[in-house]
Amino acid sequence: MKYRDLIKTVQDYSGFSDSESKDALDSTVIALAVHLTEGERQNFAEQLPEELQDMALAVYATEQNSTQDLFEQFVEMQEVDAPRAKQQLLSAWEALKDILSSRLIDHIRAQLPNRTVKLLS
Numbered sequence: 112m113k114y115r116d117l118i119k120t121v122q123d124y125s126g127f128s129d130s131e132s133k134d135a136l137d138s139t140v141i142a143l144a145v146h147l148t149e150g151e152r153q154n155f156a157e158q159l160p161e162e163l164q165d166m167a168l169a170v171y172a173t174e175q176n177s178t179q180d181l182f183e184q185f186v187e188m189q190e191v192d193a194p195r196a197k198q199q200l201l202s203a204w205e206a207l208k209d210i211l212s213s214r215l216i217d218h219i220r221a222q223l224p225n226r227t228v229k230l231l232s
Contacts, residue, residue: 112210114160125202138188139203144170181227
């Protein structure tokens with residue numbers, strides 16, 4: 112799936128504007144990428160459109176960003192309230208699940224804290 116198509120999918124799931132859907136998708140990819148091991152981050156990036164591959168590979172896990180709660184991290188990145196951030200994150204995650212292999216989805220979930228896994232279920 113192309114990047115534009117994936118943004119449109121987020122928009123279909125959420126009802127957000129094109130711009131907000133793009134921001135939600137980009138931020139979700141970045142937030143997920145810092146919580147993955149290097150090998151899983153590579154696998155994740157390989158299954159994304161080229162524009163998102165660059166984002167997933169450009170971020171590096173630090174002690175702070177890899178241990179911070181993914182949802183709190185997302186709220187800070189998006190600078191929106193929690194209900195809006197939840198809607199953005201869930202819409203982007205649903206769109207990503209449409210293009211990622213089920214095996215990779217399981218591997219991503221296995222590397223996330225239980226609270227985040229429950230949120231993304």
